[in-house]
Amino acid sequence: MSPNGPAxxxxxxxxxxxxxxxxxxxxxxxxxxxxxxxxxxxxxxLLDLVDGRRIVLRGRGAxxxxxxxxxxxxxxxxxxxxxxxxxxxxPPALFYESDPDVLxxxxxxxxxxxxxxxxxxxxxxxxxxxxxxxxxxxDQLLDILVAIHSVPVDHAxxxxxxGPPPESVGVAVTRLRETIEKNAVGPxxxxxxxLGWLAANLPECPVPALVxxxxxxxxxxxxxxxxxxxxxxxxxxxGDPTRDLAWLMAKSNRISDDLACDMIPTAQVxxxxxxxxxRDIDPAAVAFWDVFMLVETVGIWLGSTAMxxxxxxxxxxxxxxxxxxxxxxxxxxxxxxxxxx
Amino acid sequence: xxxxxxALALAMVERGLRLDVLPLVADEHAAAALRAALTIVGNVxxxxxxxxxxxxxxxxxALPVAEGWAAAISSPGTAxxxxxxxxRARASAGTEPVVARESLLRAAQLCFxxxxxGGKPDLDLLAGLRRVTRLDAQADAPSIRS
Numbered sequence: 487m488s489p490n491g492p493a494x495x496x497x498x499x500x501x502x503x504x505x506x507x508x509x510x511x512x513x514x515x516x517x518x519x520x521x522x523x524x525x526x527x528x529x530x531x532l533l534d535l536v537d538g539r540r541i542v543l544r545g546r547g548a549x550x551x552x553x554x555x556x557x558x559x560x561x562x563x564x565x566x567x568x569x570x571x572x573x574x575x576x577p578p579a580l581f582y583e584s585d586p587d588v589l590x591x592x593x594x595x596x597x598x599x600x601x602x603x604x605x606x607x608x609x610x611x612x613x614x615x616x617x618x619x620x621x622x623x624x625d626q627l628l629d630i631l632v633a634i635h636s637v638p639v640d641h642a643x644x645x646x647x648x649g650p651p652p653e654s655v656g657v658a659v660t661r662l663r664e665t666i667e668k669n670a671v672g673p674x675x676x677x678x679x680x681l682g683w684l685a686a687n688l689p690e691c692p693v694p695a696l697v698x699x700x701x702x703x704x705x706x707x708x709x710x711x712x713x714x715x716x717x718x719x720x721x722x723x724x725g726d727p728t729r730d731l732a733w734l735m736a737k738s739n740r741i742s743d744d745l746a747c748d749m750i751p752t753a754q755v756x757x758x759x760x761x762x763x764x765r766d767i768d769p770a771a772v773a774f775w776d777v778f779m780l781v782e783t784v785g786i787w788l789g790s791t792a793m794x795x796x797x798x799x800x801x802x803x804x805x806x807x808x809x810x811x812x813x814x815x816x817x818x819x820x821x822x823x824x825x826x827x
Numbered sequence: 828x829x830x831x832x833x834a835l836a837l838a839m840v841e842r843g844l845r846l847d848v849l850p851l852v853a854d855e856h857a858a859a860a861l862r863a864a865l866t867i868v869g870n871v872x873x874x875x876x877x878x879x880x881x882x883x884x885x886x887x888x889a890l891p892v893a894e895g896w897a898a899a900i901s902s903p904g905t906a907x908x909x910x911x912x913x914x915r916a917r918a919s920a921g922t923e924p925v926v927a928r929e930s931l932l933r934a935a936q937l938c939f940x941x942x943x944x945g946g947k948p949d950l951d952l953l954a955g956l957r958r959v960t961r962l963d964a965q966a967d968a969p970s971i972r973s
Contacts, residue, residue, distance in 0.1 A: 491856075492856060493856060524856070672929065672932070673929065673932035673933045673935070673936045674936065675932050675935035675936040675938075675939055675956070675960050676960050676964065678936045678939040678940055678943075679939040679943070679953075679956065679957065679960070681943075682939055682940065682942070682943025682944075682948070683943065685943070685946070686943060686946035686947075686948075802860050802863045802864055802867070803863050805863070805864075805867045806863050806866050806867055809866070809867065809870045812964050812967030812968040813968045815960075815964045815967075816961070816964045816965065816968050819957065819960060819961055819964060822957075823957065
């Protein structure tokens with residue numbers, strides 16, 4: 487059993503009661519622990535406490551996804567605090583623990599929201615999303631996105647982890663280029679083409695906003711036909727809100743031809759976002775972010791592969807990812823050609 | 828020494844693990860890791876079965892397109908480097924297709940960098956480059972099982 491692997495974290499979490507009592511008070515003895523997910527960037531544990539409270543621990547994984555100096559879960563902690571007073575149904579932040587000796591890795595603790603996630607790629611998940619997307623959840627989806635984008639960017643918690651908003655989208659493209667160049671093990675002509683196109687087609691973002699960074703159906707919780715939670719804030723940052731809309735509409739996040747996240751008609755997304763109180767969005771900027779986020783995904787996968795080659799990561803899923811890289815490169819090329827058509 | 832086809836050997840390993848071992852693995856993490864490993868073995872097997880055939884087909888279509896790349900590059904130094912890489916790709920296509928592919932992709936990468944420099948690309952060059960990179964990526968992608 488790996489000392490920091492999911493099974494080890496689950497075992498150590500069972501004994502966290504006395505520690506948790508010092509952080510959240512009351513009798514915090516742990517009655518049950520389950521593993522909710524085992525991602526590259528985090529392991530998520532669900533804890534039931536004897537007094538009936540239910541909390542979530544998100545332990546740091548081997549792959550760092552945040553581009554900021556702070557720990558990704560520390561960033562999430564402050565972002566969750568910043569959205570607490572809004573109508574965004576995000577998990578309430580409890581605390582961030584930087585000491586790896588407590589659980590085995592640094593971790594974020596949050597409250598647990600009601601509801602269940604769906605697997606968008608399953609037949610049942612897709613059928614569910616299509617059904618609820620045609621009802622109140624469809625409108626709710628864009629209401630929530632507008633609420634996220636309306637959080638003041640000078641909020642103290644955001645300022646603490648992000649600093650001032652970037653002056654240009656070019657900063658993100660430069661950072662992406664550096665990631666690709668650092669981790670590529672062979673020629674990457676498709677990515678070089680995409681990075682050239684991105685640099686030549688930077689969208690203007692006169693008013694930066696809080697961006698969720700991974701706003702898609704797989705990160706939603708539902709109670710009945712309504713959205714009860716937005717999860718996975720690890721990619722949150724200050725920047726162009728169009729990025730969230732592009733990801734919502736991305737072909738890689740749906741099976742349907744014409745339903746964004748298999749929930750609402752793609753052709754209606756920008757108009758419904760505007761009607762919900764969002765700003766006017768330039769479709770050219772959507773195309774930019776569509777290409778950007780695909781390249782970014784390849785960059786993350788190349789980074790994980792580089793870690794695996796260096797012996798810093800032993801997860802067998804990395805090898806599987808490497809095999810799917812050609813498909814991702816084709817998706818980048820498709821998006822690029824569609825954008826320049 | 829017996830002469831076992833590597834793809835057949837991998838198919839046997841894959842089948843044995845899937846049918847005889849996986850059903851006995853109760854631990855959810857171990858089972859997930861084994862399934863991921865099986866996917867990798869399956870992908871390697873498919874690659875071996877396809878062999879260099881697909882790669883040679885890509886090269887035979889791509890090389891004539893690549894012959895014109897160097898002439899479209901304005902920087903003499905870069906043009907010379909591209910010419911050298913395409914020549915090496917052409918020379919090794921018959922005997923070492925993997926080396927040829929690497930040279931071709933490096934040439935394409937240099938051309939993309941050059942054509943996007945300044946932000947206004949040569950559209951004809953861009954179209955030819957994308958045709959080749961698409962052919963190459965398509966040759967890789969169909970063998971993928973995720």
